[in-house]
Amino acid sequence: MGWVCTYTPEELLHAAGFLPVRVIGGCGEIPLGEAEGYLYRTTCSAMRTLFQLGLNKGYDFLDGLVTCTTCDSVRRFADNWRHYALTPFTHILTLPHKITEPDHRFWREQVVELKDKLEQFSGVRITPERLKESISLFNETRGLLKALAQTRKWDYPPITGSELLEIVNAGVRMPKEQFNPLLRQLLKQLPASPPQLTGERKPRIMLGGSLLNNSDFVKFIEGRGCVVVADELCSTSRYFWDLVDLDRYPDPIEALSRRYLEHFPCARMLTTAERDERIMAMVKDYRVQGLLYEVIRYCVHYRYDFSRLKRKLQSLNIPALELEMEYGVSGSGQLMTRVDAFIEMVGGG
Amino acid sequence: MEHNLQKNVTDFGTLDKAIDSLRSIYEHRQKHPTTDDELLYYKAMLKYLSDARNARRDGKLLISHSAFVPTEILYAMDMVPWHNAMAPGAMANATKCHQELINSGSSYGLPQECCSAHLMAVGALLKGWLPPFDAFVSAYMGCDMAAIGSKIQSELCDAPCFNIEAPSSHTEEDLKYYVGQLEDMISFLEEQSHQKLDPGKLREAVRLGVQAAQVCQDIGEIRKAAPAPLRNRSAVQQYLLHLFMAGSGEVVDYFEAVRRGVVENVRNKKGPAPEEKHRILTLFLPPLHYMKMLDWLEKEQGASSVMETHACYWGEAPIEFNPDRPLESLARKSLRQPMLRQLHSGLEPLLDDIVKQARDYRADMALYYASITCRTSPATVRAIKEVLMEQVHIPMMVIDCDSSDPTYTPEDKLKDSIKEFLSTVAD
Numbered sequence: 001m002g003w004v005c006t007y008t009p010e011e012l013l014h015a016a017g018f019l020p021v022r023v024i025g026g027c028g029e030i031p032l033g034e035a036e037g038y039l040y041r042t043t044c045s046a047m048r049t050l051f052q053l054g055l056n057k058g059y060d061f062l063d064g065l066v067t068c069t070t071c072d073s074v075r076r077f078a079d080n081w082r083h084y085a086l087t088p089f090t091h092i093l094t095l096p097h098k099i100t101e102p103d104h105r106f107w108r109e110q111v112v113e114l115k116d117k118l119e120q121f122s123g124v125r126i127t128p129e130r131l132k133e134s135i136s137l138f139n140e141t142r143g144l145l146k147a148l149a150q151t152r153k154w155d156y157p158p159i160t161g162s163e164l165l166e167i168v169n170a171g172v173r174m175p176k177e178q179f180n181p182l183l184r185q186l187l188k189q190l191p192a193s194p195p196q197l198t199g200e201r202k203p204r205i206m207l208g209g210s211l212l213n214n215s216d217f218v219k220f221i222e223g224r225g226c227v228v229v230a231d232e233l234c235s236t237s238r239y240f241w242d243l244v245d246l247d248r249y250p251d252p253i254e255a256l257s258r259r260y261l262e263h264f265p266c267a268r269m270l271t272t273a274e275r276d277e278r279i280m281a282m283v284k285d286y287r288v289q290g291l292l293y294e295v296i297r298y299c300v301h302y303r304y305d306f307s308r309l310k311r312k313l314q315s316l317n318i319p320a321l322e323l324e325m326e327y328g329v330s331g332s333g334q335l336m337t338r339v340d341a342f343i344e345m346v347g348g349g
Numbered sequence: 350m351e352h353n354l355q356k357n358v359t360d361f362g363t364l365d366k367a368i369d370s371l372r373s374i375y376e377h378r379q380k381h382p383t384t385d386d387e388l389l390y391y392k393a394m395l396k397y398l399s400d401a402r403n404a405r406r407d408g409k410l411l412i413s414h415s416a417f418v419p420t421e422i423l424y425a426m427d428m429v430p431w432h433n434a435m436a437p438g439a440m441a442n443a444t445k446c447h448q449e450l451i452n453s454g455s456s457y458g459l460p461q462e463c464c465s466a467h468l469m470a471v472g473a474l475l476k477g478w479l480p481p482f483d484a485f486v487s488a489y490m491g492c493d494m495a496a497i498g499s500k501i502q503s504e505l506c507d508a509p510c511f512n513i514e515a516p517s518s519h520t521e522e523d524l525k526y527y528v529g530q531l532e533d534m535i536s537f538l539e540e541q542s543h544q545k546l547d548p549g550k551l552r553e554a555v556r557l558g559v560q561a562a563q564v565c566q567d568i569g570e571i572r573k574a575a576p577a578p579l580r581n582r583s584a585v586q587q588y589l590l591h592l593f594m595a596g597s598g599e600v601v602d603y604f605e606a607v608r609r610g611v612v613e614n615v616r617n618k619k620g621p622a623p624e625e626k627h628r629i630l631t632l633f634l635p636p637l638h639y640m641k642m643l644d645w646l647e648k649e650q651g652a653s654s655v656m657e658t659h660a661c662y663w664g665e666a667p668i669e670f671n672p673d674r675p676l677e678s679l680a681r682k683s684l685r686q687p688m689l690r691q692l693h694s695g696l697e698p699l700l701d702d703i704v705k706q707a708r709d710y711r712a713d714m715a716l717y718y719a720s721i722t723c724r725t726s727p728a729t730v731r732a733i734k735e736v737l738m739e740q741v742h743i744p745m746m747v748i749d750c751d752s753s754d755p756t757y758t759p760e761d762k763l764k765d766s767i768k769e770f771l772s773t774v775a776d
Binding site: 037038039040041042043069071072073075076077079080082083084092094096097098100102103105106109268270298300301303304307 | 458459460462463489491492493494496497500501512514516517518522523526529530533695696697700719721722723724725727728729730731732
């Protein structure tokens with residue numbers, strides 16, 4: 001069962017007997033000619049890419065697609081996906097922008113509706129026990145990924161930003177039952193404590209933005225003389241940062257819906273104070289020296305968010321650079337020039 | 350660039366010029382009448398801009414709001430509404446300052462491909478051409494930019510902003526949620542004004558809002574006649590006036606005048622087009638700065654717009670007013686308003702509506718004005734074109750344009766391409 005937006009409760013798909021697969025595209029840019037006939041040039045290239053892959057039968061292995069009313073582009077992508085029946089099942093959750101108690105109640109109803117629809121489609125009853133098992137499994141995945149990401153606090157992070165992205169890319173595609181043991185093994189192989197190395201330290205960069213799945217792009221950035229130590233991307237940290245809290249909310253549906261609405265907010269949410277607080281905490285904890293911020297062309301949420309964040313970071317003397325790009329790019333001459341100048345500015349030239 | 354706008358430093362020159370321009374049109378129409386409703390439209394628009402201009406002088410709170418915020422609540426609370434995307438556009442249309450506003454909006458860092466209506470709104474604010482706003486209310490419904498534009502503007506004005514959410518489906522549970530949003534909006538406004546909402550005033554404003562919608566539905570029914578009994582430009586006027594002033598008596602007077610006009614035309618078996626050659630289903634919004642192009646279609650091409658799905662269609666089910674539950678009545682009505690219904694409720698209901706209208710209104714073609722900076726609407730054109738051809742067997746022309754920015758497509762070019770389409774279909 002495919003899913004697009006990180007507000008989609010992945011555990012429900014699993015509890016209904018599906019393998020949840022994030023519909024995030026392959027790596028790299030693809031020609032979008034046919035998709036542009038269905039969507040429009042102002043639909044962001046991330047959604048045009050995913051739709052094109054659907055038209056190319058790249059997602060024929062899916063039984064369905066679940067996503068949210070994340071933004072205008074995602075909404076119309078999903079509407080067209082459903083209309084043209086690119087998968088037998090499509091469901092769109094209406095996602096609030098605020099987090100008040102009425103919003104929680106509304107969102108919980110959305111989650112319950114998804115549960116009902118998945119049960120009807122799969123013929124599998126999602127019992128509280130089944131759902132709790134899925135929650136435990138996914139909590140383990142997220143906990144392990146977070147532990148891995150936290151090693152980047154070290155002076156010499158044992159993994160690069162591009163490696164972390166590759167690992168998460170695998171984790172959102174393969175069964176968690178197989179992914180978790182591999183991840184545990186990897187964590188064991190890493191040094192137990194920060195290695196005492198000497199030598200030149202590279203500038204510590206944070207990545208910001210929305211959907212970024214091409215690890216070659218991160219590799220390209222790191223190849224310009226910096227190390228990506230933190231990110232707030234929905235394809236990495238925002239995906240795994242928060243767990244479902246069954247201790248606080250014993251009802252698994254309640255716990256799930258709370259976690260998804262309250263998790264590390266994306267720029268489309270109105271909870272900007274919390275988003276800023278989390279980002280500033282990351283900047284501090286990971287000793288970030290500069291923010292590289294990906295804006296997929298035509299995305300109004302992240303463009304606005306960048307201008308806001310940039311002002312906040314300026315007060316901490318942290319420079320920020322917006323990289324407006326098409327989805328899937330791995331690096332180009334223009335980007336190279338801009339990234340080089342930025343790295344030089346933050347101290348790595 | 351750091352932007353901090355100070356209150357009370359408005360340069361009213363452009364707004365005054367827009368008001369003067371509307372007054373001239375109104376006076377001209379008094380001397381040279383076209384239709385009663387058009388006269389009332391200009392009168393209401395004149396009042397709308399003047400009320401905003403003089404809100405502070407009159408001791409009223411001026412509330413800037415985005416699309417789909419129910420203005421009935423503002424009228425009930427004796428506040429002055431300002432539609433923060435379309436009203437600057439109306440000001441620009443009256444004074445021809447579009448490019449100046451777009452350039453100014455771009456200086457904030459908004460890209461040119463941002464919705465031009467919002468770009469102009471931010472531009473007008475940065476220029477100091479808008480009156481000081483006391484608060485903002487925005488709605489996250491079918492247009493991300495509406496909410497983001499409100500956020501930017503409220504930050505620039507250092508004024509508080511409240512956001513309402515709306516469900517995209519309409520179950521009873523969804524309705525309760527939306528009613529709760531409206532209650533929160535009222536609480537927010539009460540905090541701003543330090544005054545409680547008078548339930549009687551709310552009841553009256555909602556009654557007027559619902560009445561206007563009911564008359565509009567009636568007009569829709571009457572318009573199924575041939576020849577088409579309504580002027581092409583009237584649909585845009587209906588759309589704007591409802592968006593700006595729902596809950597006021599002016600809107601009801603206006604819609605009733607429209608209804609009288611179409612009833613009379615149907616009775617006389619005549620329409621504004623001298624000879625009706627084409628019956629057009631109009632989709633999305635024609636360029637608001639080229640109203641004369643709609644007249645040209647009607648008068649010179651014999652092309653009547655028989656229905657405008659996004660601007661005028663409220664659906665078939667009756668819209669009702671329950672005096673004991675005014676907020677619920679308002680919620681039900683608001684969720685069905687044109688444009689919101691089409692942008693916020695998914696593709697399938699929209700396609701069903703369009704097919705039904707094409708049949709009911711005996712359209713022989715459709716024109717889709719694809720506003721290039723809109724994120725929501727143009728991503729539906731392919732599906733619409735296909736269902737119209739497959740199910741109703743009528744062609745649809747997609748017109749790339751910009752609803753608010755006249756510099757994107759020259760009027761002559763638009764006319765040429767439409768004329769070519771009409772002649773191809775006629776052949």
